[in-house]
Amino acid sequence: xxxxxxxxxxxxxxxxxxxxxxxxxxxxxxxxxxxxxxxxxxxxxxxxxxxxxxxxxxxxxxxxxxxxxxxxxxxxxxxxxxxxxxxxxxxxxxx
Amino acid sequence: xxxxxxxxxxxxxxxxxxxxxxxxxxxxxxxxxxxxxxxxxxxxxxxxxxxxxxxxxxxxxxxxxxxxxxxxxxxxxxxxxxxxxxxxxxxxxxxxxxxxxxxxxxxxxxxxxxxxxxxxxxxxxxxxxxxxxxxxxxxxxxxxxxxxxxxxxxxxxxxxxxxxxxxxxxxxxxxxxxxxxxxxxxxxxxxxxxxxxxxxxxxxxxxxxxxxxxxxxxxxxxxxxxxxxxxxxxxxxxxxxxxxxxxxxxxxxxxxxxxxxxxxxxxxxxxxxxxxxxxxxxxxxxxxxxxxxxxxxxxxxxxxxxxxxxxxxxxxxxxxxxxxxxxxxxxxxxxxxxxxxxxxxxxxxxxxxxxxxxxxxxxxxxxxxxxxxxxxxxxxxxxxxxxxxxxxxxxxxxxxxxxxxxxxxxxxxxxxxxxxxxxxxxxxxxxxxxxxxxxxxxxxxxxxxxxxxxxxxxxxxxxxxxxxxxxxxxxxxxxxxxxxxxxxxxxxxxxxxxxxxxxxxxxxxxxxxxxxxxxxxxxxxxxxxxxxxxxxxxxxxxxxxxxxxxxxxxxxxxxxxxxxxxxxxxxxxxxxxxxxxxxxxxxxxxxxxxxxxxxxxxxxxxxxxxxxxxxxxxxxxxxxxxxxxxxxxxxxxxxxxxxxxxxxxxxxxxxxxxxxxxxxxxxxxxxxxxxxxxxxxxxxxxxxxxxxxxxxxxxxxxxxxxxxxxxxxxxxxxxxxxxxxxxxxxxxxxxxxxxxxxxxxxxxxxxxxxxxxxxxxxx
Numbered sequence: 001x002x003x004x005x006x007x008x009x010x011x012x013x014x015x016x017x018x019x020x021x022x023x024x025x026x027x028x029x030x031x032x033x034x035x036x037x038x039x040x041x042x043x044x045x046x047x048x049x050x051x052x053x054x055x056x057x058x059x060x061x062x063x064x065x066x067x068x069x070x071x072x073x074x075x076x077x078x079x080x081x082x083x084x085x086x087x088x089x090x091x092x093x094x095x
Numbered sequence: 096x097x098x099x100x101x102x103x104x105x106x107x108x109x110x111x112x113x114x115x116x117x118x119x120x121x122x123x124x125x126x127x128x129x130x131x132x133x134x135x136x137x138x139x140x141x142x143x144x145x146x147x148x149x150x151x152x153x154x155x156x157x158x159x160x161x162x163x164x165x166x167x168x169x170x171x172x173x174x175x176x177x178x179x180x181x182x183x184x185x186x187x188x189x190x191x192x193x194x195x196x197x198x199x200x201x202x203x204x205x206x207x208x209x210x211x212x213x214x215x216x217x218x219x220x221x222x223x224x225x226x227x228x229x230x231x232x233x234x235x236x237x238x239x240x241x242x243x244x245x246x247x248x249x250x251x252x253x254x255x256x257x258x259x260x261x262x263x264x265x266x267x268x269x270x271x272x273x274x275x276x277x278x279x280x281x282x283x284x285x286x287x288x289x290x291x292x293x294x295x296x297x298x299x300x301x302x303x304x305x306x307x308x309x310x311x312x313x314x315x316x317x318x319x320x321x322x323x324x325x326x327x328x329x330x331x332x333x334x335x336x337x338x339x340x341x342x343x344x345x346x347x348x349x350x351x352x353x354x355x356x357x358x359x360x361x362x363x364x365x366x367x368x369x370x371x372x373x374x375x376x377x378x379x380x381x382x383x384x385x386x387x388x389x390x391x392x393x394x395x396x397x398x399x400x401x402x403x404x405x406x407x408x409x410x411x412x413x414x415x416x417x418x419x420x421x422x423x424x425x426x427x428x429x430x431x432x433x434x435x436x437x438x439x440x441x442x443x444x445x446x447x448x449x450x451x452x453x454x455x456x457x458x459x460x461x462x463x464x465x466x467x468x469x470x471x472x473x474x475x476x477x478x479x480x481x482x483x484x485x486x487x488x489x490x491x492x493x494x495x496x497x498x499x500x501x502x503x504x505x506x507x508x509x510x511x512x513x514x515x516x517x518x519x520x521x522x523x524x525x526x527x528x529x530x531x532x533x534x535x536x537x538x539x540x541x542x543x544x545x546x547x548x549x550x551x552x553x554x555x556x557x558x559x560x561x562x563x564x565x566x567x568x569x570x571x572x573x574x575x576x577x578x579x580x581x582x583x584x585x586x587x588x589x590x591x592x593x594x595x596x597x598x599x600x601x602x603x604x605x606x607x608x609x610x611x612x613x614x615x616x617x618x619x620x621x622x623x624x625x626x627x628x629x630x631x632x633x634x635x636x637x638x639x640x641x642x643x644x645x646x647x648x649x650x651x652x653x654x655x656x657x658x659x660x661x662x663x664x665x666x667x668x669x670x671x672x673x674x675x676x677x678x679x680x681x682x683x684x685x686x687x688x689x690x691x692x693x694x695x696x697x698x699x700x701x702x703x704x705x706x707x708x709x710x711x712x713x714x715x716x717x718x719x720x721x722x723x724x725x726x727x728x729x730x731x732x733x734x735x736x737x738x739x740x741x742x743x744x745x746x747x748x749x750x751x752x753x754x755x756x757x758x759x760x761x762x763x764x765x766x767x768x769x770x771x772x773x774x775x776x777x778x779x780x781x782x783x784x785x786x787x788x789x790x791x792x793x794x795x796x797x798x799x800x801x802x803x804x805x806x807x808x809x810x811x812x813x814x815x816x817x818x819x820x821x822x823x824x825x826x827x828x829x830x831x832x833x834x835x836x837x838x839x840x841x842x843x844x845x846x847x848x849x850x851x852x853x854x855x856x857x858x
Binding site: 038041042046048 | 193194196198228229231232235370373375376402403406407410435436439443444445446448449537538540541542544651652653654655656657
């Protein structure tokens with residue numbers, strides 16, 4: 001990947017070290033590195049196109065603190081932060 | 096019977112005939128005209144929110160749910176589809192699915208329908224609806240179907256949401272299936288879709304026939320070779336034992352497959368099995384041999400990450416394909432998403448989002464509670480006018496009472512629910528079709544999941560405050576059977592409006608209209624306390640039942656938030672009327688029969704004429720006392736005495752089973768003061784206050800009143816609720832369980848209140 005290392009906020013220090021999705025800065029452009037979690041959940045996410053290398057964004061967090069809303073492949077998906085913890089991302093471009 | 100070769104087409108299929116009932120027989124002649132000797136089977140598949148159901152409606156003109164939320168079509172709707180004059184087909188609407196892979200029985204429906212497992216016939220062609228703006232993700236399902244060698248037609252829908260021309264020609268060439276641009280809202284492309292279905296059906300029927308017999312013309316219509324993603328070779332090599340364990344029924348197809356295609360289908364099924372079957376799945380009908388084969392392969396450590404490899408291979412293929420099309424992928428969508436984003440910035444805002452949410456919920460609640468009232472009143476007065484008319488024209492006697500009290504009363508008991516059902520379904524449909532229901536689930540997920548409930552259970556549960564019947568019917572908006580069941584089981588604990596007349600009577604009769612702290616009215620406080628108590632009981636019951644009786648695996652949330660769309664009111668109205676119709680048909684009968692049964696209990700054996708000097712009210716009271724209901728009331732007295740109730744209350748409880756508010760009029764009859772004229776029921780209140788028991792003490796103390804309130808808050812005093820639960824769960828098991836648990840809980844809670852109160856020196 002040709003992205004320059006960028007200084008970033010939150011947990012993700014530069015150079016881009018993977019962090020879990022629930023801790024990723026909101027609005028930042030992220031690249032999915034790894035998808036873990038319970039098999040059926042993981043399979044469904046993969047089938048929705050959340051594969052390693054896919055670009056995504058955390059659009060917002062629900063008012064009660066959970067779940068998260070993601071923007072990925074032109075759609076909006078919502079998953080809980082407990083499961084988001086099983087997804088590793090790197091920050092490409094901070095918000 | 097002709098030659099064995101023709102057999103699959105000519106054999107009448109008794110299962111199908113019984114399944115689609117008389118219609119198939121009625122259409123037998125038309126069927127004879129359709130090619131192939133039987134009516135073709137078309138299944139319509141697609142991701143949730145893709146507009147599948149509205150296309151279904153346009154194709155068939157039939158009534159089916161049109162929704163904008165994942166998993167709306169829970170049941171399979173079927174309709175007749177006229178492809179061309181004399182060419183008829185059955186069109187089946189399959190619940191929305193992102194993929195054929197499955198963990199739950201619900202997710203398995205897609206594969207079951209596609210393969211024609213169980214009692215269903217396999218479709219001759221699948222109509223797959225995809226989102227024009229999201230081809231790669233939606234073509235995932237297309238790829239799975241093509242790997243199974245299922246004849247396919249692609250409806251590229253929502254074309255109005257993308258700008259620029261769709262490269263349909265290139266898509267068609269790349270996939271080797273007919274592609275038609277459609278607009279589910281306007282019905283554009285439906286005629287072309289029918290042509291494409293016909294052509295694909297004909298092609299499938301000819302497939303496998305000796306190539307030489309077809310001639311050059313037929314050969315040229317065959318589309319490009321079917322695509323195959325590149326799976327890792329070590330994975331493909333490992334599939335052997337699984338392929339060998341695939342049941343023959345899964346391999347059978349309505350059309351003939353070449354040896355090559357048969358092998359491709361077997362491999363695709365093996366891949367499905369390998370990615371779906373494991374020790375935790377809840378799939379049904381998987382042979383043990385297949386399970387064992389999958390287990391062995393999954394346990395082999397040298398194999399790569401199976402799910403990731405398989406899905407990545409498919410996406411690698413699809414991403415390349417879509418890139419090659421230069422399809423309007425993400426960019427043109429931004430406009431639609433941009434608008435949705437701006438709306439969501441307000442509707443999902445931490446403050447305004449919740450304010451609007453409460454506003455919307457208040458509107459739903461208010462409409463059920465207040466707006467439905469005039470219609471309900473109209474129905475009730477209409478029924479009683481009918482009853483009066485019959486009483487005027489018919490001679491008094493058993494038959495007249497049967498007609499007025501039993502039949503007309505029963506019909507009234509059914510029809511009276513229609514205003515609230517219509518209103519609620521109109522609202523639920525609006526929320527779904529606009530895309531807001533998914534936001535409700537998103538906003539409420541945190542609260543609802545802590546109770547073990549789905550976020551979508553919020554609207555049905557809220558509706559339970561008005562009436563449990565529409566609320567139970569509205570649980571269909573949830574996809575999982577377990578979520579539906581749990582919601583259904585706790586909804587009747589909500590304080591429905593039928594409890595209010597009972598509360599009003601008891602509170603009005605037994606609690607003083609005084610205030611505490613100088614300004615808080617006791618009676619009002621008690622009413623509020625009853626609501627809070629009901630909410631508490633509902634939440635507690637959900638938490639307990641969700642961890643015991645309807646224990647379900649915790650399912651991680653994957654919720655799609657679809658773009659906001661303007662609902663089609665025509666479709667909405669049609670769906671609402673259909674729901675109301677199915678309530679009348681399927682629950683109406685049970686409610687009618689129960690009303691008749693209750694009438695028999697309350698009026699048999701019949702009393703003779705009033706004795707000279709006996710007032711009509713006293714006669715009614717005597718008649719009720721010696722009726723079956725009176726006898727049952729006396730028989731159960733020992734069991735309700737620990738709650739502070741006597742047999743007269745027992746009779747009231749039996750009467751209230753028809754509808755809770757009937758408790759008031761039954762009590763009026765028991766006490767010989769006649770049916771109350773108005774809501775005040777002043778003579779009845781007076782009677783209740785002055786009633787003395789055998790020991791000469793007041794029967795009703797505030798403590799008895801409290802015990803009775805608690806009993807009414809919890810007990811399942813509503814046959815109509817049981818009738819709709821029976822309808823929704825398709826059996827007697829759950830309504831019986833519901834009756835048992837609610838009654839037992841009510842008894843225990845009332846017991847605690849009454850005996851506890853006595854210990855503390857009250858009463």
